[in-house]
Amino acid sequence: MVDNTSNKKQFGRRAFTLGLLSTALYGGLFSRLGWLQIVDGQQYQTLSDRNRIHVNLTTPVRGYILDRHGKMLAYNEQNFRVQIIPEQTQDIQQSLDNLARIIDLRPSEKEEIIKRSKKQARFIPVKIKDNLNWEDVSAIEISLPDLPGISIDVGQKRLYPYDKHFAHIVGYVGRVNDREMTNDPILRLPDFQIGKTGLEKQFEKRLRGRAGTKSIEVNSAGRMVRELNEEKGVIGRTITTTIDIDLQKKVMKILSREKSASAIVMDVHSGAVYACASYPSFDPNLFATRLPQKTWDGLLKNPGKPLNDKALSGQYPPGSTFKMITALAALEGRNYR
Secondary structure, three states, X not given: OOOHHHHHHHHHHHHHHHHHHHHHHHHHHHHHHHHHHHHOHHHHHHHHHHHHEEEEEEOOOOOOEEOOOOOEXXXXXXXXXXXXXXXXXXXXHHHHHHHHOOOXXXXXXXXXXXXXXXXXOOOOOEEEEEEEOHHHHHHHHHOHHHOOOEEEEEEEEEEOOOHHHOHHHHOOEEEOOOOOOOOOHHHHOOOOEEEOOHHHHHOHHHHHOEOEEEEEEEOOOOOEEEEEEEEOOEOOOOEEOOOOHXXXXXXXXXXXXXXXXXXXXXXXXXXXXXXXEEEOOOOOHHHHOOOOHHHHHXXXXXXXXXXXXXXXXXXXXXXXXXXXXXXXXXXXXXXXX
């Protein structure tokens, strides 16, 4: 006969050993879970939020440039642009062909758009064209049911109302090139523009303002789920100059009688510059958008050198008018003897 007492003791020892191992195993498991949730919980929560929430910069509104009487020399206006989201259309080419029946869209432009769409995620919008007039925007909005993936977006563009009269002194803005790129993340925003010449460049940091932020919840594929919150950026500072618009226009009108000329009108007591003109000039609004190659070639080939600011950067040998300066210097030197 089998000894039942011996079997019960052997079974009891095995059960105790198994229970001890199970207790140790579950104890270690729960200890690890507690450590991850309590001690390292904040770290993993941060990592999770980084994957789930994207914080994007929003382009700030550029500050204004005024004349001495508060009239606008440079300001911003709404920029209507059309874009396409590739994942929302089964055929990008067909959508672009349909759009080309409404607005001017060359074959080379369509090829470039398709090429750019293949270099990024399909849910990211691709800009097709900007600076649309209200008639084009209305026509596109009416035809949206026949334009899958295409939508209208609103941004800001720089405007110079007195164009050629203040091109050299106010300057213009343009897209950031590789040489101008720094570690500042705002410079990497799509279509962000900085001052290239004149006051726009000299007071770039003041005019630029501070970017806002937009927190967006995304899914595992990086697609936007919802917008959580938005912090508005700070508009750039307003720059008030000593320039007088009416006087500047009169000076430019006088200079237009010549092939190439420049003039500066100053207050001899305070040193304030009331007019600073260089002729011939150019339209700075062309540089705030995409400058046609034909227009650029025309500016370069113009014998009057309209891109050069003759009033501030031109170098000329002194003429007879400089003799007064040397005479005054001689008389002043004589008085000190």
